[in-house]
Amino acid sequence: MLNVGIIGTGNISDTHLRAYLDASDEVRIVALSDLTLERADAKREAFALTEARSYADVEEMLGAEDLDLVSITTPPSAHREVAVRALEAGVDVIVEKPMAPSLEDCDAMLDAQRRSGRLLSVIAQNxxxxxxxxxxxxxxxxxxxxxxxxxxxxxxxxxxxxxxxxxxxxxxxxxxxxxxxxxxxxxxxxxxxxxxxxxxxxxxxxxxxxxxxxxxxxxxxxxxxxxxxxxxxxxxxxxxxxxxxxxxxxxxxxxxxxxxxxxxxxxxxxxxxxxxxxxxxxxxxxxxLPRLEHTGHAGQLRDVIAAIRDGRDPLISGEDGRRALELVTAIYAAAIERRTIDLPIPAEDPYYRAGTLEARAPHFFEKTASVASQDGGITVGGSSDTVAPPASATA
Structure with missing residues (x-):
């Protein structure tokens, strides 16, 4: 039985929680972490995770819990730091898409994965x-x-x-x-x-x-x-x-x-x-062709669980997540610089590094509102794949 933690309890975490609960014969959710403890508590209560514990600090959760696997469902800007911490703590990691905002961040995560010998997978549920x-x-x-x-x-x-x-x-x-x-x-x-x-x-x-x-x-x-x-x-x-x-x-x-x-x-x-x-x-x-027994996030998370159990690589690796981010980076670089971008993008290219997009990308408009949470379900895959949180869950 694998002990699982959730880092980040926004709307997309619902999809991970449901997938893990569907695989309750192989995993148990023991901890949830969020910058706001009340959000973690609300999510724990919404999913009736009576034996799980809530944390407002990732380091505290990693130190206190005997974790085998964590799902990282934070905003993308936090993926690198949290993933590296978890991997260095000896925990396998599955991180929501996108893997990170920059190739530099992706490579830091991959370096941590290689040093630790742990598993790193990036969500690509489609x-x-x-x-x-x-x-x-x-x-x-x-x-x-x-x-x-x-x-x-x-x-x-x-x-x-x-x-x-x-x-x-x-x-x-x-x-x-x-x-x-x-x-x-x-x-x-x-x-x-x-x-x-x-x-x-x-x-x-x-x-x-x-x-x-x-x-x-x-x-x-x-x-x-x-x-x-x-x-x-x-x-x-x-x-x-x-x-x-x-x-x-x-x-x-x-x-x-x-x-x-x-x-x-x-x-x-x-x-x-x-x-x-x-x-x-x-x-x-x-x-x-045979049809899949489990689809979407449930299919991918079950593959990760099986990969841990069988000692194999997951079907979708950290390298796959990096390749997707490299193509995104090339699209941004091409649009910003108004030129054709050749692949692969080398480490000496400015667009490889964190911060280049923020420095060079146009601010089409300025952000005019900033709310802590929002009500409503989210669309995670095809147009028919809408995920609504439980009635008692916060957005």
Whole structure:
């Protein structure tokens, strides 16, 4: 039985708590920590964690409890410090996305993980969705041929009050806008499905949120050896339609699952019927794939639990979290400097270091409100994945 602690008791911690409670045959939640002890107590009471203890100091919790694993669900600016402390205390760590605001922070966390020999995983729960597993399996099969183009739409909508929460809306505390904190899901998926691009060009703006310094809309072009991908990161899109469309040599596949395959007439124009046999073959292959027993956060946290139990690496590592942050950093650098950014980003590049974004990024507007907490549920994955806290929980 693994002893688990939660560091940070805002809304996203609810998702971790539910996943751990669902795996109560393998883990028990023994401690919760938050800068405000009352918030930790409220969360403990909301989830009826009668045997867990609350702390206002992470060091105190790490020293007092016999912990095997912690979930870090603090604002991104605190991830590095808290993760390094936990790893150095000999505790395995799973940290919410994004891994950290800078590559320098990511590498400090990875160094601590290597020194300690402990496990470090970064949340990328959308890999644990059946429709994403289907895309991955079809692409990995090689049946489609080389990829020509991908369109990745990370399109969300958030009202003005979204950025009133104290840590959101500034480069210093949030680390970025929708590219870092929303499109990180699809950026991880793009890297998982397509691999790392060679270069990035991008533009960004703040189109609708005059109470935030950070961007609420960005469009990036990713260059691969032969193909291209376009990524839209947004919190201004009504309808919140997230989509991945991959155009390859033999067919187009997309999420939600759909297949189209053209064939050519002698003059090169498409035939009217297309390659119906290949479409049927891909549909049958997709249908034959096993479905996941646990999806989203529950799927990833169960993988981490199994990795600890079996002494193996988790399916999603700290290195995966760093790769996603590197692509985010390249998008920001390209948009700010108005030039193409080559990957990988070396340690001597200014954008590798913590503080560069805060110093160089435009403040589209100044943050005009700062509240300690907010009521309401949160959207954590696809547009249908809404998480509402228990009625008695604080936001």
């Amino acid at each position: 890999r644990f969705r059946d429709e994403m597993m289907v895309l991955k399996a079809v692409l990995d099969s090689g049946e489609l041929g080389p990829v020509s183009h991908a369109r990745i739409a990370s399109e969300w909508w958030r009202g003005l009050s979204y950025y009133d929460l104290w840590w959101r809306g500034t480069w210093a505390s949030e680390g970025g806008g929708c590219t870092l904190n929303h499109a990180i899901h699809h950026i991880d998926l793009a890297l998982w499905l397509l691999g790392s691009p060679q270069a990035v060009a991008a533009m960004m703006t703040n189109a609708q949120h005059h109470n935030a310094e950070v961007e609420d809309l960005a469009v990036a072009i990713l260059q691969y050896e032969r193909g291209l991908a376009e990524l839209t990161s947004s919190v201004v899109h009504h309808g919140q339609q997230q989509e991945i469309v991959v155009q390859a040599e033999r067919a187009r596949i997309s999420q939600p699952w759909s297949v189209v395959a053209e064939t050519a007439q002698p003059n090169g124009f498409p035939t009217s019927e297309g390659d119906s046999a290949f479409v049927a073959e891909l549909d049958a292959f997709a249908e034959s």
